[in-house]
Amino acid sequence: MELKGTSREALLDYLCRQLDTFFPDGVSCRGEIERCLNEGLARVGHCIDGVKMWEKGRFDYLHSTQYTLFLYYLANTLWRAGGDPRVCAKLFYLNKTLNGIDLFYEIEMPKVFFIGHSVGIVLAKATYGEFLVLYQNSTVGKNHGVAPVLGEGVILYPNSAVIGRSRLGDRSFVSQGVTVLNTDTPGACCVYQGPGGTVVTKPPKHDILADFFRL
Template sequence: MIVSPGVETLQKLVAHQIHNLFFLSATESAALDRVLPAVLQKTEVCFRGSSNKYYTKDGQTFFSVYHSGQYCIFLYFLAREVFLDRSASRDLADKVYYLNKALNSLDLYYEVEMPPVFHLDHPLGAVLGRAVYGMNFTFSQQCTVGNNKGVYPCIGDNVQMLSGSKILGHCHIGDNVVLAANAYVKDTDIPPDSIVFGSSPDLTIKARKAE
């Protein structure tokens, strides 16, 4: 994967941003360096699955440190990798999560397990809770995935959430489903290959044409 302007710059940038906002100890800095190769590998797998023209360059997977959407995904993988590294401090994972929230207005906690390949477009104001997420999950601005009475949704593969859409509670969202802008699904199962409009319990569900 091409990292622009370079891995060394990326290392310095992350450390600098965390230190300026929260302070960064020498031990935490070493932990960031230790997990970075695994994070970049996961980032590459995720970006390789994208059809977005900005994610490839000269036939190779491309990561621009100054592309906010790409950096947002990278920071999620970084926070999660720190969390999974038992020798790293929980405080460091919190700092990276908080940094992502501060920079991108995305609330995506490191304990939430995203699929290896997921996509986002203008994620401002989105909140993604502890649901089960399928491959190629896609979301936009002001999307919400959350619980109702402690129960979270189960989301299939190739599900797209357009701006302002919400999935809450005891829901099973089938594969290849599109939630239209501002759709609100609560405690409702959605069949595969559907487009969803409106709000629960008065949803309009239409068959989605095969692409």
């Protein structure tokens, strides 16, 4: 994969300088990050290749969404490898600081997903299917300790939320401002808010997911 405007070593330096600036505790993260950097880049590269609007085989560290995904994949890769949890936490916190997203490194996200705008996104430890689409201020949260299950190809439009014992079927497209609370959706549907907070579903007019991904 091509690293636009940088090299592997320069990217490593750039990231370490960011961490040292925001978390000036004198503890170097370089060794931990370097041993997982290649896998983190491979994972974000795979994700980029699956998104239709992005050029395949090219990662731009100044593309805010791509960098958001990179920081998550790197932190998650380090955690999977049994790395220092304090370094994982710094990467999580850096992502939250720079991009306004609350995406903890222990959460298992899809191999391919897309973020429209990262600001205000909050994601609980839930189940996430492939080809997920997230927009600003979307939330996936627990209710009384129970987390939702999102099927493949779910889209959460701005200011939407999926909470609690909810199971969203494949290709459920949750419209702007809609809250799905302890409710299931059948899949292959657009989800709207009905009277009294109920959920109403209608079939989509076209294959919305194909607008986002190389399926």
